[in-house]
Amino acid sequence: MAENFRSVPTYRGPVQACIFDWAGTVCDAGVFAPVLTFQQLFEQEGVPITSEEVRKPMGVHKRLHIQAICNLPQVTERWTEKHGSPPTPEDAERIYSKSLEATLDLLPANSKMITGVVDTMNKLRSDYGVKIGSSTGYTSEIMARLKVQASAEGYTPDSYVTSDEVKEGRPTPSMIYLNMIRLNVYPAQAVVKVDDTTGGIEAGIHAGCWTVGIAKTGNYVGMTESEMESADPKELEAKVAKARQILYKAGAHFVIDTTNDLPAIIDLINQRLALGIKP
Template sequence: MSIDLVALDMAGTTVQEGGAVYRALADAVAAASGSPVPAADIQRWMGADKREAIAALLAGAPAEVDTVFDDFRTRLAAAYEAEPPTALPGVESALTELRARGIKVALTTGFSRDVAEDLLTHLGWKIGGCIDALVTADEVATGRPAPYMIFRAMELTGVHSTTRVLTAGDTVLDLRAGTNASAQYVIGVLTGSQDAEILGQERHTHLLSCVSEIPLLLTRNGSN
C-alpha cells in the first residue's frame, strides 16, 4: 500500500543538536528542585511534551511549571546559539525525494511552537519548502505517546487513512505514538539517545540507522 504521509520527529531524528534539549531540560529542573535529575528520569521523558515532562520531573517541587519551562527555553536557545543545530546526514535529500514522489512530509515535536520555529529558522527549512507541515506539542490535547500530533499532521496534509502513514522517531515515545496511531510503518531510528536495544523492546515495524534510509525502504517494499 502506498504511503501518503511521512511524519517525523525533530531533535535526534531529523535534526542533530547534540542532546542539547535534554541537557537544558535536566538543568532547568535541577535548578528549580535543588537536586540533580537522574539520567533514567530524563530518558523516560524523551520525546514527550516538554511541559508535561517538567511537571512530572518536578514531582511536587514548589517551582511553577511555566517558570521552569521558560528557563528551559532560555537554556536551549543559548545552547543552540553556541552550537547551531544541523540536519542529520542525508535527511534533506530524503525529504526532497519523498516530496518528489508525492508524499507529504510533516515534522512533529515535543517542543512548543516558538521553539520549533526557531529550530526551523536555524536549519533554513520552511513549510512549503522541504516540509509540508509542522505540529508541536502545545497544539494538541496531549503529547506523545498519544497519537494526536500524528492525527493533526494528517489533518493539515489532507491524509485520511492511518494505513497510509509512516512515522519515525528516535525515542520509545515516538514508537508508542506511531503504534497508537495505527500507522502502517512505525520506524525507530538510531540517530538519537536511545539505542537499538531500548527501541527494539517497543512495538515497531522497522529499525533504521537514519531517516535517510526511508526512501529506499519504501522502494524495496513497493510502497511508493
C-alpha cells in the same frame, strides 16, 4: 449466502506521508538541546541531573518531561536533600516556565541537520511522491526559531505540529492526526511515523500508522556525529543494538540507523500496502 458478506474498502496505494520527529531524527544527532536545557534548569535549582536521567522520559511534552524527571527516585532524593522536601508539581511548573528561554538559548548550537537528511527528504518527495510532516515535543515558539534554521539548511516540511497545539502530545496520536488533516492524507496506513523515542513510536501505533524507529542518531545512543565517527566500533554497535531493542520493544515495525535508511523501508511498506496489508 452473499448476504453474509460485506464489502469493506481496502487501501492498496503507496505511502503518502512521513511524519518526522526533530531532535535525533532529522537534526541534533544525539538529542543534546533538550538534555542540556534540562540539566541547566535543574542546576539552577541546586539539583544537578545526569544526561541519562534526562533521556529516560524523552519524547513527551516538556511539561510532563520535567515532572517525570522530578519523579525519578534518585532526583527526588537529591532534591529533598537540597530543599528539605520532595519536589512539588508547582516546582515542576516553575522549572517549565523557564524552559522556553533556556531552550532558545541552546537551540542554535545544537540543532544542526544530520548529514544526508536533506537529500533523503528530497528523494522521498521526488521518487516516492511523499509529503513531509513534523511533530515534536517542542512548543510553537521554539519551532518558530528551529524551522528557520532548518530551512536555511534545506529542510522545510509541508506541515508543522507542535506539542502545544494539541491537548496532549506523545504518546497520544493527536499530533499525527493534526498532521494528516493539514496534509490532507488518509487512511492512517498510508502514513509513516519516524521517531527516535518510544513515545513517538507509541503515538504512531495508536494512530494506526507504520512506525520506524531511528536508533543510531537518536536519544538512546546519545552521541554527536563526530563522537560516533571517533568511537570504538564495538562500543558504538553495542549502544546502537540496545537502542534498536528499546524501539522494537515499544512496537516499531522497523528500526533503522538513521533517517537516510528510510527509502528502502518505504519500498518494503509499499509492497505490503499493495497487498492490502495494514500495520
